Amino acid sequence: MPAESADVVVIGAGVSGLSSAYFLARAGRDVVVVDKGIVGGEASGRNGGMVSERVDEPLLIPMAVEATELWATLDEELGHPTEFVQEGRLQVAVTEKDMGDLLAERDVAMRHGIDAALVEPSEIRDMIPGITERTLGGLFFPNGGHANTQLTVQAYAWALQDLGGRLYQNTTVTGLRIVDDRVTSVETTAGAIAADVVVGAAGPQTGLLAELAGVHVPVAPARVEILATAPVEPRFPIALVGNGLYGHQAVRGNLIFGGGAHEWTDVDLTTSPGKPNTPLIRNIARRLAELLPGAADAPVIRSWAGVVEQAPDYRPIIDILDYPSNYVVVTASAHGFGISPATGKVVSELVLHGESSIDIRGLGLNRFADYGPDWREKRGWIPSPLRY
Ligand SMILES: Cc1cc2nc3c(=O)[nH]c(=O)nc-3n(C[C@H](O)[C@H](O)[C@H](O)COP(=O)(O)OP(=O)(O)OC[C@H]3O[C@@H](n4cnc5c(N)ncnc54)[C@H](O)[C@@H]3O)c2cc1C
Structure with missing residues (x-):
């Protein structure tokens, strides 16, 4: 049964959510992570494990460079192996x-x-x-380098739990309760959890989750x-x-x-x-x-x-929103495994200080202010019969 309240509720136990939760717990916050499945059960545990400085996406370079540095000592930091x-x-x-x-x-x-x-x-x-x-x-x-994806997600999760963070698997988020301009609680299949801050790190479901708060996130x-x-x-x-x-x-x-x-x-x-x-x-x-x-x-x-x-421009979206004002959107646009240590650092800094020491200009949600609900159709990014 989930806790009744936490400083921060993180939705999604992939690398983005777990790294964010770990850095927040390390900063002394009481953190709960909920996932509809298991730790790393989706892309985070199934990916190629590649870590690089991402020169293919120049606006991502500051985060990717920071991540590469953090990876070098991540096993030591987390206290569990990643096989990096x-x-x-x-x-x-x-x-x-x-x-x-x-x-x-x-x-x-x-x-x-x-x-x-x-x-x-x-x-x-x-x-x-x-x-x-x-x-x-x-x-x-x-x-550059590579790591074992399954070990990495588990390392983040164990490190979070070592710090007292709580993790609820097989617990699906079904609603976000909003009072005035804040999310006050996260509704799950196992009950509601009151939260001061909510981090939505739900991978491909990040847009659907944000819709529960009336926010359009194109993913x-x-x-x-x-x-x-x-x-x-x-x-x-x-x-x-x-x-x-x-x-x-x-x-x-x-x-x-x-x-x-x-x-x-x-x-x-x-x-x-x-x-x-x-x-x-x-x-x-x-x-x-x-x-x-x-x-x-x-x-x-x-x-x-x-x-x-x-995301439409292949770059992550990492932002603390104006509305709801205590909701952080985190989605990695298919770059998530390699940048994950930096993602956690950025999200924890946004939650704790409202800004990040890593340059995340170009990763805000407002760059998509003109994107309507039909953006996928306009781009042709819709399911079609497979061709091989
Ligand atoms: C085959 C493949 C290869 C890849 N190779 C690489 C690579 O080499 N290097 C690299 O950097 N990236 C790679 N990627 C991309 C990378 O895996 C992703 O960007 C990254 O894992 C995203 O992490 P995440 O935590 O944001 O999302 P996810 O891993 O998708 O995690 C989101 C979590 O949210 C949970 N969730 C969703 N909805 C709800 C809900 N309503 N309630 C509760 N929980 C919910 C899901 O169950 C899931 O566990 C690859 C991806 C794939 C699929």
């Missing part, structure tokens, strides 16, 4: 267009003082044994898929991006790789959007065999889908 490996992230080009994109990203990195170096095909083959001979070049970010859900092979040798510790894929080799040797396409879907407030796999996995497996011919015989032992939260 910081041996760098290599982006390889297999087409002339990829090469042009790499050079553009190198320029962005240089402008922002991010360590990134162009590498020759021969160096790439030394860094990633068994990689295709077709690479034209690569861009290496020494600060579209999209299915993304990922696969794991049996362990392969030789090993490489570097996170790898190329041939339309991203991924890494887990500590136990499994290749874990995912990639597009995004498939627009719908979610509701109460059910789990994760579904079994589609033939898209065959397409990912083919691209992986092209990228790493040396591992082409590795059996695919597992594959799964997750649903990402996508």
Whole structure:
């Protein structure tokens, strides 16, 4: 049975909600986290585990750089392991267009003082044994890395509980009670919880949740898929991006790789959007065999889908609202795992001080003030028959 009250109620036990809850608890706040399912049961426990400085989204760089620094000591900070490996992230080009994109990203990195170096095909083959001979070049970010997603969500959750934070799983939020301009309590399937502050970190359901408070937050859900092979040798510790894929080799040797396409879907407030796999996995497996011919015989032992939260401009929305004035919207626009330590820091600072020490300009909700309820249709971001 949930507590009757808390300083802060966080809705969603994914990485965004759990990290926010952890940093708030560390600052002495009495925090309750509620989730309709289990810790990391959605995208946060199903993703590729990639951590990077996100030069593909310049407005996200301050958060991503801060996150990369926080990741370096996160196991120590949380007191529980995440299997974070910081041996760098290599982006390889297999087409002339990829090469042009790499050079553009190198320029962005240089402008922002991010360590990134162009590498020759021969160096790439030394860094990633068994990689295709077709690479034209690569861009290496020494600060990038990868972590174990399941361990990470659990680490945040245990660290929160170590600080006295409470976590209620299988507890769905069904309503937000508003008096004057504040949310006074969060209504759940197990009862109401009075709150001074509410953090809505519900992933693809973030928009539906905000609607309960009469606030429009444009977030579209999209299915993304990922696969794991049996362990392969030789090993490489570097996170790898190329041939339309991203991924890494887990500590136990499994290749874990995912990639597009995004498939627009719908979610509701109460059910789990994760579904079994589609033939898209065959397409990912083919691209992986092209990228790493040396591992082409590795059996695919597992594959799964997750649903990402996508804002119209592909950037997170992190904001403490004007109305309701004690409601914080947190949604990561599919960048959430890597930036999660910074997300928690930003949210705790917004709650405690009303502003963040990390530059989050460009991540506010008001940039979508002109977006009506039909924005998805206008963009064509609506579910359609699958094509492979
Ligand atoms: C296949 C895949 C690969 C990805 N790869 C990467 C990657 O390599 N690197 C990276 O940085 N990001 C990656 N992402 C994106 C990343 O996983 C997400 O951005 C991130 O996990 C979002 O975290 P979150 O906590 O905001 O949302 P979620 O993980 O979706 O968590 C939201 C939680 O809210 C709960 N909830 C929803 N509605 C309610 C309700 N009414 N009541 C109570 N609880 C509710 C849900 O049950 C859920 O647990 C990937 C995503 C997928 C699916």
